[in-house]
Amino acid sequence: MKKIVKGNAWLKAGLLAICAVVSLSAYALTEKQEAAVAERIKPVGEVCVEGDANCAAVVAVSSGPRSGEDIYNGSCMACHSTGAGGAPKVGDNAAWADRIATGQAALYHSAVNGVAGTGMIAKGGCMSCSDDEIHAAVDYMVENSQ
Ligand code: HEC
Structure with missing residues (x-):
């Protein structure tokens, strides 16, 4: 009897530990995925301020009216x-x-x-x-x- 209770306690502790690890890694994954999702769904036509080097590609595409x-x-x-x-x-x-x-x-x-x-x-x-x-x-x- 005593043995089984003790075993259960270890089992509980073990399960808790596993749960902690699983939920931790699940959290880490979620954050990673969140970043990936944010990257994927970010607005296509982000406002591009003239002179902003990060917008160079966008500026090159929409170079204004042709002559x-x-x-x-x-x-x-x-x-x-x-x-x-x-x-x-x-x-x-x-x-x-x-x-x-x-x-x-x-x-x-x-x-x-x-x-x-x-x-x-x-x-x-x-x-x-x-x-x-x-x-x-x-x-x-x-x-x-x-
Ligand atoms: C497929 C041939 C063709 C193409 C392509 C063409 N035109 Fe014309 N265009 C004509 C013809 C034919 C006339 C004469 C119409 C008439 O009898 O008044 C004319 C006349 C004009 C006139 C004088 C209109 C008037 O009220 O007297 C303008 C302005 C003009 N075209 C501008 C353009 C511009 C700008 C382009 C390019 C974006 C262009 N055309 C492309 C055939 C063409």
Whole structure:
């Protein structure tokens, strides 16, 4: 009888010790996992303050609006350097004079929305271009055609 009680006591102590170790290591694991989870779920678009070196990669990706020249070379040149489909060629001042006379707003409108019934489709087909980028491309074309 005495022996069994003693054995139980040891067993209890042993179990307690094991429990302590298990719960300790469980805690340590949880903390590790917590960090991993926090890393995984941290906001994708963390605010990036200009000049913050840690944000270099983000800044490189969103380098702001492209220049009018870039947009022209990428999306407008195909027609506007060749005159394809009756597009006024950049540098052909005569072809642009009447158009420029309609005013900047009219040209912006045509470029963003297209000219119905012509090869001039909305944004020259550049759906990833913002309105501002299209405006800059128009400015670039006008500057080089007058
Ligand atoms: C698929 C050929 C094509 C592409 C690409 C194209 N254009 Fe045009 N664009 C035309 C044609 C054709 C016209 C003449 C439309 C007309 O008859 O008034 C024109 C006319 C224009 C005009 C004059 C509109 C007016 O009201 O007189 C502007 C400004 C213009 N394009 C800007 C752009 C810009 C900016 C891009 C690039 C983002 C671009 N175009 C890409 C074919 C194109």
